[in-house]
Amino acid sequence: MKPDDSLFQQVQNRVSECLALAERHTGRRFDPPLVCFNQRGRIAGSAWLEQWELRFNPVLLTDNAHDFLSEIVPHEVAHLVVFALYGKVKPHGREWQAIMAEVFGLEPRTRHRLNTEKVAPVFSYDCGCRIHKLSLRRHNKVLRGQLRYQCLHCGQPLIRVKAPHKRKTT
Template sequence: MSDPLCARLRQATEGCLRQARPLLAERGRRMPTVPVRCDLRGRAAGQVRRCPDGHIEIRYNLDIARLQPEDFLAQTVPHEVAHVLVGWLYDRRVRPHGPEWQAMMRYLGAEPERCHDFALAETDSPRRQRRWAYHCACREHLLSTTRHNRIRRGQRQYQCRGCGEILRPR
């Protein structure tokens, strides 16, 4: 059974994408197909995810959406759609909340706010990632569990932006 709020989030996402159709056509771009999932957890309200096969999807946090559904629809949906559209329109890499994204938010009729301000009680989001201590030649770094696990599996190496050395576990 599908959640009615998730269905509204999908409709609002499709509406924002349709609203940008003239802008995309003007720049010779076709409308992207963007699947919407309502499975995000934690403190993030929404997320744009580029999947390994190259397609893009939007994930929303229903627990946060239920706190203030109308505000969530008015702010979070255009926020995430703006990320998709900016990525689709520009061939170069742009800052996630830079001027291009801010202009897209205004085009979609929303204020360009970087973070949500939904009041979250500690019990609303019990999951918190542990931080893992790593070091380089110049200092200590705290890496998320996700990055820690990628290093452990040999999938990735991270290096310090200061000294350029590969990070090692403490």
């Protein structure tokens, strides 16, 4: 499902708000970045520093608009601000953490907590002590016989949990 234009506009507006906060805090002016909605997979957003571009995942945005506006957008804008102020530094280093906390008043979390099953399916595997979720990439490697995984806790090999068959009712 594709977000409607008003949601795209809300993200654009939030990017502008975040840049204005950073400008007031740092005393520097920041050009508006190119904002795209072409991020794919589990990634909610990304900052392309040299291109001065932000990319957001339209599928995750549609299902998680509040999280995007409150956390994902400031997270990505912080990467651009840090790049403008300090150049290339650790992506989630102390400079980025300071922008997140001091400018945006947010906990500097490096990963989002959005449900990504819609954009990146997972496959259940059992070891005997717990169920493990493997990504599509890892699952395919198992199917092709390229890799075998084992549980880090009990050391047993992971065995695919077959989905239960749905019985036809007659």
